Amino acid sequence: IEDALRAETVFRKAMEESVSTGLRAIDLKGRIIYVNRAFCQLVDRRAEDLVGSEPPFLYWKKDALTEHWRNLALCLSGKAPKEGFDTIVQRRDGTIIDVHLQISPLIDSQGVQTGWMTAMTDITESRRTRAELEAAHERFTAVLDGLDAAVFVTDAMTDEVLYANRAFLNDDQTYASGIIAQQLLVPQPELGDYPLDPRTLSAEQLPFELFDGELQHPITGRWFHLRERATAWVDGRIVRLVVATDISDLKQIDDLNRDQEARLQRTSRLITMGEMASTLAHELNQPLSAIANYSKGCVNRLKSGDFKQDDLLAAMEKANAQAARAGHIVRRVRDFVRKSEPKRSGVSLSGIVEDALGIAEIEAQRLGVRIHAAVSVDLPAVYADRIMVEQVLLNLIKNAAEAEEGQPPERRVVTITAEPVQDVIEISVIDNGYGISEENRERLFSAFFSTKAEGMGMGLNICRSIIEFHNGRLWVDPNPEGGSIFRFTLPLEMNIEQQPVNA
Ligand code: ADP
Numbered sequence: 001i002e003d004a005l006r007a008e009t010v011f012r013k014a015m016e017e018s019v020s021t022g023l024r025a026i027d028l029k030g031r032i033i034y035v036n037r038a039f040c041q042l043v044d045r046r047a048e049d050l051v052g053s054e055p056p057f058l059y060w061k062k063d064a065l066t067e068h069w070r071n072l073a074l075c076l077s078g079k080a081p082k083e084g085f086d087t088i089v090q091r092r093d094g095t096i097i098d099v100h101l102q103i104s105p106l107i108d109s110q111g112v113q114t115g116w117m118t119a120m121t122d123i124t125e126s127r128r129t130r131a132e133l134e135a136a137h138e139r140f141t142a143v144l145d146g147l148d149a150a151v152f153v154t155d156a157m158t159d160e161v162l163y164a165n166r167a168f169l170n171d172d173q174t175y176a177s178g179i180i181a182q183q184l185l186v187p188q189p190e191l192g193d194y195p196l197d198p199r200t201l202s203a204e205q206l207p208f209e210l211f212d213g214e215l216q217h218p219i220t221g222r223w224f225h226l227r228e229r230a231t232a233w234v235d236g237r238i239v240r241l242v243v244a245t246d247i248s249d250l251k252q253i254d255d256l257n258r259d260q261e262a263r264l265q266r267t268s269r270l271i272t273m274g275e276m277a278s279t280l281a282h283e284l285n286q287p288l289s290a291i292a293n294y295s296k297g298c299v300n301r302l303k304s305g306d307f308k309q310d311d312l313l314a315a316m317e318k319a320n321a322q323a324a325r326a327g328h329i330v331r332r333v334r335d336f337v338r339k340s341e342p343k344r345s346g347v348s349l350s351g352i353v354e355d356a357l358g359i360a361e362i363e364a365q366r367l368g369v370r371i372h373a374a375v376s377v378d379l380p381a382v383y384a385d386r387i388m389v390e391q392v393l394l395n396l397i398k399n400a401a402e403a404e405e406g407q408p409p410e411r412r413v414v415t416i417t418a419e420p421v422q423d424v425i426e427i428s429v430i431d432n433g434y435g436i437s438e439e440n441r442e443r444l445f446s447a448f449f450s451t452k453a454e455g456m457g458m459g460l461n462i463c464r465s466i467i468e469f470h471n472g473r474l475w476v477d478p479n480p481e482g483g484s485i486f487r488f489t490l491p492l493e494m495n496i497e498q499q500p501v502n503a
Contacts, residue, residue, distance in 0.1 A: 022099075022120035025106055030055050030072055033115060042099070042122055044091035061090040075103050075116055086123065098124045141165075149245040156198040156230060156238040168244075198230035198240055207231040210240065214247065222248040261465065262342065268462045269337050269391055272398070276363050283362045284329055287322035294319035332358045335387065342388060342469065346381040346493035349418050349425060355386070356393035360401075368409060369401040373416040375427075382425050382490040384470050389490065392463045392474075396429040396486045399459065402452070403433025403483065424472065424489040432483040441476060463488075 016023060022039030026032055031054045040047050043059035050058065060068040071087055074080045084102035091097065100123045106115040144151055150168035154161050194210045201208055211228040224244045233239040273280070294315045301307035336359065353375045364371050382389075393416070400414040415430040436444065443449050445464050450457030460474075467474040467488045474488040 020121075024050075024118045024120065025115055026075075026118070027115040028076070028113070030076055032057070039120060042091075042097070042120060043089050044093065059089045059091070061088055061096060064088060071101070075118070078105070084119075089120075097122055098127045149243050151241075151243050153233065153239045153241050155233075156201075156240050162233065162239060198238055201230055201238060203232065205230075206238065207241075214251075222246055223251045264458070265388070265391065265462055265466065266337070266339055268395075268456075268458055271456060271458075272391075272394060273333060273337055276359070279362050279366045280329065280333065282366075284326055287326040287329075290322040291319045291326075294322070328358070329362075336390065336394075338387070340387060342385045344383055344385050344470070347384055347386050347389075348377065349379050349382050349389075349427070349490070350375045350377045352384075352386055352389050353393060353416060353418070356390045356397065360394050360397040363398060364401050364414070367401045367405060367412070369404055369412045369414055371397065371401075371414050371416070375416060375418045379418060379420065379425060381493040383493040383496040384490050388466045388469070392466050392488065393427075393429070395459045395463050400429055400431035400433060400484075400486070403431050403435075406434070407432060420492070421489070423495050424491055426487055426489050429486045430479055430483070431485075432479065432481065435478060435482060436476060436484050444476065445474075 016036045017038075019036070020038050022042040023034070023036040024032060024039050025034035032050050032052065035047050035050050037047075040050065043050075045058055055072055056065060056068065067087065071080075071085070074085075080101075080103040084100055086098060086100050088096050089099055100121045102119040102121075104117050104119075105113050106117045108114045145166035147165060148167055150165065152161060152164040152168045196205075196208065196210075198208065198210060208230040209228075210230055211226060213226060214223060215226050216223050223246070225247045226242065226244050228240055228242045230238055231241050298312055298315050298319075301312065332355065335355075353373050357371060357373060361371055397414055397416070401412075404412045404414070411432045413432060416428070417430070418425055418427045420426075440449075440451075445460050446457075447461045448457040449461075464474045467490075471491055472489040474486070477485045477487065479485050
């Protein structure tokens with residue numbers, strides 16, 4: 001029996017010494033009656049210095065005595081929490097470690113409680129890791145919450161919102177609420193907005209770009225740039241990660257700029273017409289007076305009763321032709337200044353040149369300039385807005401004619417040519433005018449640059465923005481025979497078809 005007892009004792013002792021949990025027994029008054037090796041190692045004290053000692057214990061931290069006394073009182077009164085509690089102990093070298101204490105009553109062989117057993121574990125490392133994790137998490141949320149863009153993550157299967165940053169949750173941020181935004185702003189796979197249903201993606205396909213574009217919020221009307229991708233969440237499930245940036249203000253500025261540009265172009269057309277008003281009035285006056293003469297002749301003959309029907313008919317037909325000519329001029333002018341949205345389509349360049357000449361020739365005649373247009377009807381169609389290109393041509397022809405003022409009559413010719421060059425059509429307006437100095441060559445295209453007494457200096461600036469709107473180029477070269485050549489390019493319609501239209 002004694003051998004068995006000794007064996008048992010040795011076994012128990014070995015077990016106590018091998019565990020890494022510190023064990024300490026105190027009697028009902030709080031005096032230490034037992035410590036194991038792990039306990040001594042944790043508090044860095046010898047067993048003989050501890051056993052028999054009474055509180056305050058050697059390992060209590062001097063400036064935390066109140067906490068230590070309170071813990072001891074809890075322990076002795078049997079009121080210590082069952083799951084244990086965290087505290088600190090001070091090692092001999094002064095370092096502090098975080099520990100977790102678990103208290104249980106110490107009962108002897110007769111079933112009588114003789115004290116309390118404390119199990120102590122070092123939690124310094126796990127605490128430090130937890131604190132680091134918390135700090136990392138805080139940094140992460142601080143960064144995401146600091147963004148103006150709304151960021152949120154939803155479970156691809158259940159649509160449960162797993163993460164949402166401040167901007168997403170903030171009502172002022174034009175999101176009625178996170179959920180509404182999610183349901184209304186985010187395209188739903190059922191609606192076929194995604195190239196692939198994120199719920200069917202395999203791990204190898206992740207991350208997968210689901211959506212990248214602009215959307216208008218159906219309730220607030222604000223515009224968002226939305227980027228959405230399917231990706232693997234921390235726990236492995238597939239989530240939709242959405243970043244939505246409010247671009248309403250940018251969009252508004254864009255719209256405003258576009259509006260203003262369109263208004264400017266129209267104003268410039270009106271100004272051109274205004275400048276040509278007296279010429280146009282003169283031009284219209286001719287058919288009108290012809291009509292007046294023909295009808296007066298008819299009236300006189302009808303009154304006298306002396307007429308042949310054929311004569312009257314011929315006169316009326318001539319009057320009719322003159323009316324058509326006047327109507328033609330009026331229609332051209334009206335089309336030219338009509339307010340219209342830019343609309344690009346495949347159009348024949350020779351048709352546009354003909355229309356532009358209908359107006360330009362009237363002005364050219366006044367200046368004693370002949371216009372020679374050599375634009376083949378066989379050219380492939382260009383992709384352009386008719387009226388805008390007409391505006392550019394009219395402007396360039398008008399400038400060219402004005403530049404020839406003071407030249408001898410035989411040199412007052414403006415030539416218009418057009419030819420395909422690589423994948424565009426290049427149009428040239430050639431004059432024999434006074435030419436352009438090297439120094440002015442680029443300045444011509446800036447707004448309000450003019451060398452004319454009455455000039456606004458907006459013409460070429462607007463022409464260039466119109467041509468750039470058509471993805472073309474406008475520039476000027478010197479004419480080797482004296483004068484200048486303004487050239488611009490327009491894209492061919494056949495090259496456009498494969499590209500998305502952004503007009
Ligand atoms: P504006 O005709 O109102 O002056 P533009 O922008 O059309 O405005 O032209 C700016 C300037 O460019 C003109 O004032 C003129 O000095 C110069 N310019 C334009 N076209 C020609 C040309 N064909 N030959 C010489 N100079 C030109």
